[in-house]
Amino acid sequence: MNLAIQITRGLSAEVYKYKKTLTFWLLIIAPAFIPAINFLILWRRGGDIIKDGNAWDMLMQLSMGPANFLFPFFIIMIALLVNSLEYNANTWKLIYAQPLSRFSVYFSKVTTFVMMLFITLMLFTTFTILVGISMRFVKPGLGFEVGYDYTLVYSLYLKIFLCTLAMAAIQFWISQRWKNMILSLGVGIAGVISSLIVMQGWKYAKYHPYSYHVLTTQGLSPENNSVWASMEHVYYSLIVAAVFFIGAGIEQTRKRIV
Amino acid sequence: MSQPIIQANNLDFFFKDFKALDQVNINVPPGSIYGFLGPNGAGKTTTIRILLDLFRASSGEVKIFGNSLKTHRDDILGRVGALIENPSIYKHLTGRQNLEVVRRMTGVGKRRIDDVLEIVRLRDNADKKVKNYSLGMCQRLGLASALLTDPDLLILDEPTNGLDPSGIIEMRELIKSLNKDHDKTIFLSSHILSEIEKVATDVAIIDQGKILYEGKLEGLKSGSDIQELRIELNDAHKALPIIQGMNFTISDSNAHYVELPITGREDIARINKALVAEGLDIYQLKTSSENLESVFLNLTNRLDQ
Numbered sequence A: 001m002n003l004a005i006q007i008t009r010g011l012s013a014e015v016y017k018y019k020k021t022l023t024f025w026l027l028i029i030a031p032a033f034i035p036a037i038n039f040l041i042l043w044r045r046g047g048d049i050i051k052d053g054n055a056w057d058m059l060m061q062l063s064m065g066p067a068n069f070l071f072p073f074f075i076i077m078i079a080l081l082v083n084s085l086e087y088n089a090n091t092w093k094l095i096y097a098q099p100l101s102r103f104s105v106y107f108s109k110v111t112t113f114v115m116m117l118f119i120t121l122m123l124f125t126t127f128t129i130l131v132g133i134s135m136r137f138v139k140p141g142l143g144f145e146v147g148y149d150y151t152l153v154y155s156l157y158l159k160i161f162l163c164t165l166a167m168a169a170i171q172f173w174i175s176q177r178w179k180n181m182i183l184s185l186g187v188g189i190a191g192v193i194s195s196l197i198v199m200q201g202w203k204y205a206k207y208h209p210y211s212y213h214v215l216t217t218q219g220l221s222p223e224n225n226s227v228w229a230s231m232e233h234v235y236y237s238l239i240v241a242a243v244f245f246i247g248a249g250i251e252q253t254r255k256r257i258v
Numbered sequence B: 001m002s003q004p005i006i007q008a009n010n011l012d013f014f015f016k017d018f019k020a021l022d023q024v025n026i027n028v029p030p031g032s033i034y035g036f037l038g039p040n041g042a043g044k045t046t047t048i049r050i051l052l053d054l055f056r057a058s059s060g061e062v063k064i065f066g067n068s069l070k071t072h073r074d075d076i077l078g079r080v081g082a083l084i085e086n087p088s089i090y091k092h093l094t095g096r097q098n099l100e101v102v103r104r105m106t107g108v109g110k111r112r113i114d115d116v117l118e119i120v121r122l123r124d125n126a127d128k129k130v131k132n133y134s135l136g137m138c139q140r141l142g143l144a145s146a147l148l149t150d151p152d153l154l155i156l157d158e159p160t161n162g163l164d165p166s167g168i169i170e171m172r173e174l175i176k177s178l179n180k181d182h183d184k185t186i187f188l189s190s191h192i193l194s195e196i197e198k199v200a201t202d203v204a205i206i207d208q209g210k211i212l213y214e215g216k217l218e219g220l221k222s223g224s225d226i227q228e229l230r231i232e233l234n235d236a237h238k239a240l241p242i243i244q245g246m247n248f249t250i251s252d253s254n255a256h257y258v259e260l261p262i263t264g265r266e267d268i269a270r271i272n273k274a275l276v277a278e279g280l281d282i283y284q285l286k287t288s289s290e291n292l293e294s295v296f297l298n299l300t301n302r303l304d305q
Helices: A003-016 A022-049 A055-089 A102-138 A150-177 A181-198 A203-207 A212-217 A232-254 B044-051 B073-078 B095-106 B111-119 B135-147 B165-180 B193-199 B217-222 B236-245 B265-277 B289-304
Strands: B006-015 B018-028 B033-037 B059-064 B080-083 B153-157 B185-190 B202-207 B210-216 B227-233 B257-262 B282-288
Touching (some): A003 B095, A022 A055, A022 A102, A055 A102, A055 A150, A055 A212, A102 A150, A102 A232, A150 A212, A150 A232, A203 A212, A203 A232, A212 A232, B006 B044, B018 B044, B018 B202, B018 B210, B033 B044, B033 B193, B044 B059, B044 B185, B073 B080, B080 B135, B111 B135, B135 B153, B165 B185, B165 B193, B185 B193, B210 B217, B236 B257, B257 B265, B265 B282
Parallel strands (some): B033 B185, B080 B153
Antiparallel strands (some): B006 B018, B202 B210, B227 B257, B227 B282
């Protein structure tokens, strides 16, 4: 059986498992959380906040800060959920005893995990833009009537997605390797907190894998459309992600499945 | 005899320094219900995990359907259905949805799900969430998922574990009918001798990682044609690989003697010839049926406890 068929089958089964799970709802509800709050803020107090300046820029500011802070915790949670699903159901031995190569099974899981993160960020972007557009009707006059470069917003969050792949890979590896949830949560939270401290000005902050998405958006504002001008953090992130995803894959194809 | 469905040669397996399997040999004849009997911790599940490529033996080889598991893994697993220890079930899904997950991985047709639900008599409860299932129903669902690909070989690890008496009887009937009506070879592990006795055609007994007996169930019962052979000779270390190469299982040895179970007098002659041909000096060949019987008795006592 060729690899493409194996991976298609693996993916199809992997996606199906999340039917009616908390994980599935998280993917939809979590990215709506910050936009919902922003909707309330703009609706009730929009006039006070946007005195002068671009309404859209203000909305982007209100979105990016909280998103950059909360998204890492979302990654930690999803990495934990996709792996603890198998631990709790005792199903590692089920999925690895099927006539699919271990690589296909692993690859399906990783792909599903990464797609979940991507979809969530793209939903978040879409919801954020919808908040702006809805203000034209809910509260006209705030300044949302003018158009905005939506592609730029999507590119920005695509870059954030790429920059968080490093920590996503690390969290995935830990959650897959150890059943203990506390370990994965502990490392994740320690990683996020320490990155916040390191980024206060330490020059080696760029080597901290949990900090790339914040560093890459620092000094970058939506009005200067140079999202892809500096690729340093994207490259760092992709390298770390490749190392951990490949390492976790090699480990999974060799390890004893209990 | 036709080619064995499962043929495992000299499997060794370690958990760190602990030797969990010691030169395990298994030969499962086609069409048999092969009972794999041993106390808890004897190495049954470890052996089964090796047969499914979940664990990899430190040495030795596994052939299933005549092909090496190493080189034909995916093809072999496509023809093997397995139920390993506690059930592997997603509790947030219904019985049918659980089967759908496995169906998607194996690529069999959708209608097969109804077929296997019918076989394990779970059709009426198929759309209930699994968290509301009894243990017996969970085991039957596990069996259904093992049957999904219509495999030629079923590997069932303690399928009656934790079931109530009626569940045990039901599972036993199911296993018999799968063997008889659906032509499946069944490899069945258990730590309860009486349970194996009721269904198996062939048995192997494993204890502390070593196979103590392998053969027909009747052979085990009568004990008449199984004997323990003790060979005293000048170089036992040289003799071990020769004897193992003839597919015998060593039960005990040191530098000066080797003990092994045999099934007839012809075996003694064959072994003797082979050893002499290799230039070994044989001092004594002694058989005793008593010894082996006592091994079984002891084991049986421990198993039934």
